[in-house]
Amino acid sequence: MSNSERVVLVLGGAGTVGSGVVKALLDKGFKVAVISRERSRLDRLCSFVSPNTKDNLTTIVGNVGSEDGAEQVKQELLKAVKVTDVVSSLGFSWWQGGPPHTQSLKDLQWVIDCLLYSTFVSWKVFFPLVRDDSSCTYTFITGGAGEKLLMPGTGFLTVGAASSLAFCQVLREEYPDVACKLNQVRIDTGVATAERLAPGFLNHLELGEAIAAVVQQRSTSHSVFNINSPADLKTVLLDQHI
Numbered sequence: 001m002s003n004s005e006r007v008v009l010v011l012g013g014a015g016t017v018g019s020g021v022v023k024a025l026l027d028k029g030f031k032v033a034v035i036s037r038e039r040s041r042l043d044r045l046c047s048f049v050s051p052n053t054k055d056n057l058t059t060i061v062g063n064v065g066s067e068d069g070a071e072q073v074k075q076e077l078l079k080a081v082k083v084t085d086v087v088s089s090l091g092f093s094w095w096q097g098g099p100p101h102t103q104s105l106k107d108l109q110w111v112i113d114c115l116l117y118s119t120f121v122s123w124k125v126f127f128p129l130v131r132d133d134s135s136c137t138y139t140f141i142t143g144g145a146g147e148k149l150l151m152p153g154t155g156f157l158t159v160g161a162a163s164s165l166a167f168c169q170v171l172r173e174e175y176p177d178v179a180c181k182l183n184q185v186r187i188d189t190g191v192a193t194a195e196r197l198a199p200g201f202l203n204h205l206e207l208g209e210a211i212a213a214v215v216q217q218r219s220t221s222h223s224v225f226n227i228n229s230p231a232d233l234k235t236v237l238l239d240q241h242i
């Protein structure tokens with residue numbers, strides 16, 4: 001199957017990490033579908049991608065964080081495209097609400113909602129579309145924050161990120177023989193757009209190219225690609241023989 005015959009659903013595709021992935025996939029000739037809760041974010045994404053690829057981008061307003069919302073948006077999506085690949089890049093860029101004793105249960109619920117529940121619910125709804133086909137892929141984007149406190153006040157980010165890491169591990173172990181290529185890209189550094197880059201951060205476009213290479217090659221399954229610095233992006237690209 002050539003890239004132009006493949007349709008990648010990028011969950012969180014209007015976000016910082018996701019938008020880099022969407023642009024890279026479109027530039028490689030893939031068709032891409034993105035769901036966002038806000039039309040304005042989708043419009044911004046449409047003006048961000050290369051103009052000559054816009055026709056290959058399908059955008060839908062929806063919420064993949066609830067079972068009903070995800071099912072509803074799936075039905076709408078299936079009227080427009082046949083999904084062959086999924087990249088799940090749900091969550092948020094940063095959280096520093098303070099140490100746990102200053103936080104409420106509602107704060108923790110919000111974090112888990114964004115990082116775990118939406119990842120789980122969307123996986124449950126969209127994985128069946130690709131599960132039984134070895135030419136299909138499902139790629140999770142996770143953060144290294146799940147293994148350590150990044151700095152004081154970021155504790156709930158660690159709790160949320162750890163829950164996504166654990167969820168991906170559970171999927172690898174529960175479904176060892178699934179046909180679809182199930183992979184994880186674990187990013188242990190900041191990611192930003194070109195205007196917001198800080199030292200050591202990954203440019204979301206360069207990260208997007210590396211993730212698009214993993215999707216394109218389909219050469220491995222049940223793998224975790226660790227990206228701790230900009231140099232690691234080149235390793236991922238080399239591993240994918242690009």
Ligand SMILES: NC(=O)c1ccc[n+]([C@@H]2O[C@H](COP(=O)([O-])OP(=O)(O)OC[C@H]3O[C@@H](n4cnc5c(N)ncnc54)[C@H](OP(=O)(O)O)[C@@H]3O)[C@@H](O)[C@H]2O)c1
Pocket residue numbers: 011012013014015016017018035036037038041062063064065066089090091092093094114118141142143144161187188189190191192
């Ligand atoms: N940015 C970093 O520095 C960094 C570093 C390491 C790892 N990561 C990981 O990368 C992933 C994405 O982070 P990001 O920086 O791209 O965050 P972001 O810019 O906030 O984007 C997150 C995306 O998730 C989507 N989302 C969340 N809940 C949703 C729901 N219920 N329904 C539909 N979409 C939903 C949001 O969609 P809407 O458009 O609807 O708001 C948004 O587009 C996270 O898992 C994060 O841990 C990020």
